Amino acid sequence: MASTDAMSEPMSDADSDPRRRIPRTDALLADPRFAAALPALGRPVVKAAIAAAQDRARAGALPPERVAEAALAALPGSAARLSEVVNASGVIVHTNLGRAALSEAARTALLTAAGSTDVEFDLATGARARRGRGALAALAERVPEAGGVHVVNNNAAALLLCALVLAPGREIVISRGELVEIGDGFRIPELLAATGARLREVGTTNRTHLDDYRAALGPDTGFILKVHPSNFEVTGFTSGVGTAELATLGPPVVHDVGSGLLRPHPLLPGEPDAATALREGAALVTASGDKLLGGPQAGLLLGEAELVERLRRHPVARALRVDKLTLAALEATVRGPVPPVVAALERGEAELVERARALAAGLAADGIPAEAVPSRAVVGGGGAPGVELPSAAVALPERFAAALRTGRPPVVGRIEAGRCLLDLRTVEAAQDARLAAAVRAAAAGAPAEGDAPCT
Numbered sequence: 001m002a003s004t005d006a007m008s009e010p011m012s013d014a015d016s017d018p019r020r021r022i023p024r025t026d027a028l029l030a031d032p033r034f035a036a037a038l039p040a041l042g043r044p045v046v047k048a049a050i051a052a053a054q055d056r057a058r059a060g061a062l063p064p065e066r067v068a069e070a071a072l073a074a075l076p077g078s079a080a081r082l083s084e085v086v087n088a089s090g091v092i093v094h095t096n097l098g099r100a101a102l103s104e105a106a107r108t109a110l111l112t113a114a115g116s117t118d119v120e121f122d123l124a125t126g127a128r129a130r131r132g133r134g135a136l137a138a139l140a141e142r143v144p145e146a147g148g149v150h151v152v153n154n155n156a157a158a159l160l161l162c163a164l165v166l167a168p169g170r171e172i173v174i175s176r177g178e179l180v181e182i183g184d185g186f187r188i189p190e191l192l193a194a195t196g197a198r199l200r201e202v203g204t205t206n207r208t209h210l211d212d213y214r215a216a217l218g219p220d221t222g223f224i225l226k227v228h229p230s231n232f233e234v235t236g237f238t239s240g241v242g243t244a245e246l247a248t249l250g251p252p253v254v255h256d257v258g259s260g261l262l263r264p265h266p267l268l269p270g271e272p273d274a275a276t277a278l279r280e281g282a283a284l285v286t287a288s289g290d291k292l293l294g295g296p297q298a299g300l301l302l303g304e305a306e307l308v309e310r311l312r313r314h315p316v317a318r319a320l321r322v323d324k325l326t327l328a329a330l331e332a333t334v335r336g337p338v339p340p341v342v343a344a345l346e347r348g349e350a351e352l353v354e355r356a357r358a359l360a361a362g363l364a365a366d367g368i369p370a371e372a373v374p375s376r377a378v379v380g381g382g383g384a385p386g387v388e389l390p391s392a393a394v395a396l397p398e399r400f401a402a403a404l405r406t407g408r409p410p411v412v413g414r415i416e417a418g419r420c421l422l423d424l425r426t427v428e429a430a431q432d433a434r435l436a437a438a439v440r441a442a443a444a445g446a447p448a449e450g451d452a453p454c455t
């Protein structure tokens, strides 16, 4: 019976108590949609999702007709929703886990902006205002070296806009050592060529000199592009040309710093940053918002005011425009306390060792073969290739990996030398109890949490 009918029609006692309409567990388990999930997730996980939805219906928080739908949506890996995952991989910026986890400040800002918001409106005057001016101002304050700031959908979009504005039908001069594939088959040179600009490759894979660039310059030069090789390292007999030298050649230099560091970070001395690149003479810097900056997916464009204005005014800029949610999360990230990515980077090794020991001891006391071991964490595809961060992990037998991954909450560890490592550098200390519960549940073959947290 539809709930609207229930309001208007006379009914028996049985019908008037909506709790009686809550579907039974055995009936739901027989439903083909749940039956299909059983082989991959196991009975305990599916039953827990059903029980949680039934509980909500009993409490009046969910119409009985929607119990099946809510339970399906809560299944890990359900197409209906993304699962919250505990990243215990030791990879700080894990692309497959959504890159940067947002700070509490950014999450709150997202929720606030989800309603009607003054993203493009001046409340004081009632007039239209510059879209996302809060985020733009926050970036400008952190990088006063930039005369102008613009934000687009991601770093790839930022590069696209640079090519469209600075090199239509012209040449982009780039070192052969910086022809980067970002991941999943996407290559920066192909992206740039798709705009109709021509790539003028100079130097070799391992060595490029200032004279190589100089020899390639001419009336067709649109700009010189410097790309940070953020996901690989070339070592040995190598040399490249820095932004400061390139800036002496004349044409504008666009520096793709990749990781989104706005200023230098002492733990990552080899990682380029926007402020330094601009001081060295880059006309424009492009970067991602969801790597080391620790914010939402976004492409940052910082540089000469007149150039940034031309980028902003290009017709394609509208197609690369960011959502109000992105702007809200970005501003909160830039203004707010240290985001999780930076916290993970800066966590002290001693603290990690202590946490790993405490966790392993607690688990071992319950008969789970857990051991605290030293580990090496990495920044990830987001930057700092070759940099290893000393860390500590809880080591478990390898079979735990799958059970943890399909548990609730899903925990993603790292398999190394036949063991499943839970690296604590990428886990906040406040999550340790939850992590321990997940391991105990994996050992017992049951989900740790009955329902996915909704907030």
Ligand SMILES: *Cc1c(COP(=O)(O)O)cnc(C)c1O
Pocket: 154, 155, 156, 157, 180, 182, 188, 227, 228, 229, 230, 231, 256, 257, 258, 259, 287, 288, 289, 298, 299, 381, 382, 383
């Ligand atoms: C990650 C990266 C990109 C692509 O950035 P998106 O924000 O994913 O589009 C481009 N250039 C460099 C150097 C990168 O590291």
